[in-house]
Structure formats: structure tokens, C-alpha cells
Amino acid sequence: KQEVTQIPAALSVPEGENLVLNCSFTDSAIYNLQWFRQDPGKGLTSLLLIQSSQREQTSGRLNASLDKSSGRSTLYIAASQPGDSATYLCAGGLGAGGTSYGKLTFGQGTILTVHP
Amino acid sequence: NAGVTQTPKFQVLKTGQSMTLQCAQDMNHEYMSWYRQDPGMGLRLIHYSVGAGITDQGEVPNGYNVSRSTTEDFPLRLLSAAPSQTSVYFCASSFIALVGFAGYTFGSGTRLTVV
Numbered sequence: 687k688q689e690v691t692q693i694p695a696a697l698s699v700p701e702g703e704n705l706v707l708n709c710s711f712t713d714s715a716i717y718n719l720q721w722f723r724q725d726p727g728k729g730l731t732s733l734l735l736i737q738s739s740q741r742e743q744t745s746g747r748l749n750a751s752l753d754k755s756s757g758r759s760t761l762y763i764a765a766s767q768p769g770d771s772a773t774y775l776c777a778g779g780l781g782a783g784g785t786s787y788g789k790l791t792f793g794q795g796t797i798l799t800v801h802p
Numbered sequence: 803n804a805g806v807t808q809t810p811k812f813q814v815l816k817t818g819q820s821m822t823l824q825c826a827q828d829m830n831h832e833y834m835s836w837y838r839q840d841p842g843m844g845l846r847l848i849h850y851s852v853g854a855g856i857t858d859q860g861e862v863p864n865g866y867n868v869s870r871s872t873t874e875d876f877p878l879r880l881l882s883a884a885p886s887q888t889s890v891y892f893c894a895s896s897f898i899a900l901v902g903f904a905g906y907t908f909g910s911g912t913r914l915t916v917v
Contacts, residue, residue: 720905728910729892735905775845777906789860790835790906792845 688713690778692793699766699800707761707796709776718779719752719759720790723772730775734761766800773797804828808893808909815883815916823878823912825893833896834876835860835906836868838889845892851876883916890914 689712699705709719718737722730734743734750736759742751749762759776777790809824827834835850837860847860849868857868865887867879876895880887890913894906 730908732905732907789847789850794844
């Protein structure tokens with residue numbers, strides 16, 4: 687059974703700092719890994735998606751990497767801003783193909799607070 | 803705007819009542835899923851579908867039914883509501899692109915309280 691763990695559970699940083707959020711998974715047969723952002727009381731917003739054949743993806747100040755051999759993904763946020771404050775979730779997709787594409791296993795999230 | 807629409811946004815049920823949470827997407831996505839989010843438990847998969855007429859169970863399917871008669875709609879039915887089903891429910895959709903799985907788009911959620 688795929689298990690996804692996120693460390694740290696919470697992080698508080700001053701504005702402008704570069705930071706790294708960590709995600710680890712137990713099944714190296716992961717097909718893809720997706721990072722989401724969730725604001726309080728809201729739904730999930732997709733940030734980055736990494737296919738199993740890729741090593742990293744970038745969008746603006748965000749960079750996500752995937753290392754299947756070590757079972758890890760990291761989300762790097764450059765020059766953090768107060769508007770980045772939210773819960774960040776990573777989710778792994780199983781890679782057996784067919785109906786397994788529909789399944790995502792989520793970590794419990796990292797609560798990020800960026801203070802001015 | 804294109805996306806995943808969930809209704810209702812809030813609902814209070816009495817124990818034993820039944821109801822249907824609605825989910826619709828207008829992006830012609832073949833994959834749709836239902837998740838529940840609970841404090842300390844994260845998001846857990848309830849049921850999912852890989853196309854019209856095809857559904858399968860996720861991690862926590864007990865007490866819930868789904869059907870997928872059209873590509874657009876994927877309703878979640880609570881057969882006899884229990885307090886343990888108090889949660890926030892999210893519907894999501896996706897598709898297979900040329901590069902592989904395209905990642906999920908989530909609805910804004912339904913907050914359900916069972917008393």
C-alpha cells in the first residue's frame with residue numbers, strides 16, 4: 687500500500703526566505719506526483735505535476751523534483767511571500783496503468799506561514 | 803468557467819438520512835474521483851471512475867455508492883448517513899494527455915455535517 691509522508695507538518699518563515707517542503711513515498715512504482723495548494727476552507731489548487739519519466743518541473747517561483755529511487759519529492763519555493771501561506775499537499779499516483787491512474791494517495795500536508 | 807462543480811457547498815443531515823452529492827465537469831475528462839478530507843487523516847479516496855459506466859472502490863468506500871452514466875457527472879450517494887461521515891468531500895477530474903496522466907482538477911468541496 688502506497689504511503690505518503692510530508693515533513694515538516696508546519697513551517698513558519700520570514701518573507702523573502704527560500705524554503706523546501708519534503709514529501710516521501712513508499713512505493714517506487716509511482717506513476718506521477720502532484721503538488722497542491724489548499725487555502726483555509728477552500729479546495730485544492732494544482733501547482734505542479736511530475737510524470738515518472740521526469741525529474742523536475744518549474745512554475746514561476748516554484749520548483750518540484752522527483753527522485754523515484756529514493757522515494758522522495760521536494761517542493762522548492764523561492765523568495766517566499768505572505769501570499770504563499772497555505773497548506774501544501776503532495777499526492778502520488780500509482781503506476782500500474784489502466785484503472786490505477788485514477789488513484790491518488792495524499793500526504794497530510796505542510797502548513798506554511800510566511801510572515802512579513 | 804470550465805472546471806469541476808460540486809453541489810451543495812454545505813449540508814446538514816440527520817443520522818439515517820440519505821442524500822446525493824453532485825459533481826459535474828465540463829472538460830470531457832474521463833477520470834473522476836471522490837475524496838473525503840478529515841483533520842489528521844488527510845484526503846482519502848472513496849470511489850473513482852475511469853469512464854462512463856466504469857467505477858471502482860477506493861480506500862474508504864463503505865457507506866457510499868457511485869455511478870457514472872455520463873462523462874460529465876459523477877454523483878456520490880450516502881445511503882444512510884452516520885456521524886462518522888461528517889467531512890469535507892471533494893470531487894476531482896482528469897484525463898490522459900500525450901505526455902501521460904494530466905493531473906487532477908478539484909472542485910471547491912461539500913462540507914457535510916451529520917448530527
